Amino acid sequence: MRILHTSDWHIGRTFHGHSTLEALTDVLTALVEQVHxxxxxxxxxxxxxxxxxxxAASAYTLLDSTLLALRETGATVIMTSGNHDSAARLGFHSRLLRDGIHVLTDPRTIVEPVTVEDEHGPVRFFGIPYLEPAIVRHHWTDAGGGTPAPRTQAQVMDHAMHLVREGMAAAPGRAVAIAHCFAAGVDATAGLEREVRQGGLDVVPLAFFDGPDYVALGHIHGRQRLSDRVHYSGAPLHYSFGEQHKQRGSWLVDLDADGLASTQWLPLPVPRTLVTLTGALDEILSDENVAAHADDWVCAVYTDPIPQHEPMRRLRERFPFCALVQHEPVGAGTGSDLSYAQRLRSAITDMDRIEAFLEHVRAGAGATEHEAELIREVLDDRVRAEALI
Structure with missing residues (x-):
């Protein structure tokens, strides 16, 4: 049996205020072509x-058209819900979907697999929706054997995989699990979800996934191969500049009569390349950069000592798809060993205080000679005005 593992479509997400619907439509069209x-x-x-x-309605339209296109290739589609989805909304019309499209969003039915036959017999697919401990513990008031109801992400996934293994024992043979969680062993640079917490209770030990021939995971936006059997496919689009160097694609998984035979990475096209340009603002705006990146999504990190006037306007005149501007002065945080608060406390004159402030916000660069002259004039005018009161 040949399986395609994808996840984290995030239909309806924006990229720094820009719609991603058109780009995602193109990528999902390519994915359907790969399935065929x-x-x-x-x-x-x-x-x-x-x-x-x-x-939004447009998100439903894209999902429906993609599911129908996948089904028209002859493939069976099995979909679970994630933490961004509403399980109720995603699954509300699951009984009305045409044969061959399965939406698994109810934690109470984890033990009941979707069965698909091939020349070697049945393969059973167990779908585990995203499990919010505060919700599912009301369904699992007693996890069995006197064990208290699960209260953490690790505990609910442990119980869910216990249910999967119960289903496998009831119908022996090849099995695949689909889940949405943060598993131990993930590379933290792979593109983590905004809500993922890495320190503690939300981390699911890899050993919990023992049993199935393959485990298809979602939640991490970069591909990950945690073991021969446990993979993340990542998102089909880049949804942040932190993901710009990560490949987009899906896993092609082959099962033979004995179980997992092979996995292969299938790259997906990137509609618009993401690039981060770093340097002085004038350097970023150079003709060389414009020629190379005029059609890319651009994150500009300019390193001038002081903030520049209207940097986004100037950048978008040269890079129409500039999405993000950050000011990171060279040498920020360097200079005096004293903290800003300590320097203010040790300042004797107003000029000293202003100089300390300028050096703090300019990464150590104080007032220029001309600026210092203007500051002294303002301070002298204030002194004269106070003397007249």
Whole structure:
């Protein structure tokens, strides 16, 4: 059996205020073509289908058209909900969907797999939606064997995988699990979700996923191969500049009669390249950069000692797709060993205080000779005005 593992479509998400719907449409069209080209029999979508619990109508339109296009290739589609999705909204019409499209959003049905046959017999797919401990512990008031109801992400995933193994024991054979969580061993540079917390209770130990022949995970936006059997596919689009160097794509998974046979990475096209340009603002605006990056999404990190006038306007005149500007002066945080507060306390005159402030906000660069002259004139005028009162 040939399986395509994808996740984290985030339909409806914006990129620094820009709609991503058109770009995502192009990428999902390419994904459908890959399903057809590689004779994929099952497509797995591991959560965060939408970016919001209340998606716009255009997001539903793109999802419906993509699901129908996938089904027209002959593939079975199995989709679970993520933390960005509303499980109720994503699953509300699951019973009305045409045969071959399965939306699994109810934690109470984890033990009930979707079964797909190939020449070697059945493969059972167990869908685990994103599990919010505060919600699912009301369904699992007793996790079995006298164990208290689960209260953390790790505990709910442990119980969910216990249910998967129960289902596997009831119907032995090949099995695949689909889940949306933060698993131990993830590379923190891979593109973490905005809400992911790495320190503690939300981390799911890798050993919890023992049992199935393959585990298709979602929640991390960069591809990850945690073991031979446990993979993240990442998002099909770049949704932040922190992800710009990460490949976009999906995993092509082959099962033979004995279980997992192979996995292969299938790259997806990047509609618009992301690039970060660093240097003085005039250097970033050079003709050389414009020629190379005029059609890219640009993050400009300018290093001039002081903030420049209207940097975004100037950048967009040269880079129409400049999305982000950051000011990071060279040498920021260097200079005196004293803190800003300590320098203010040790300042004797107003000129000293102003100089300390300028050096603080300009990464150590104080007033120029001309600026110092203007500051002294203002201070002298204030002194004269106070003397007349």
């Amino acid at each position: 080209e590689h004779d994929v029999e099952v497509v797995l979508i591991a959560g965060d289908v939408f970016d919001s619990a209340t998606p």
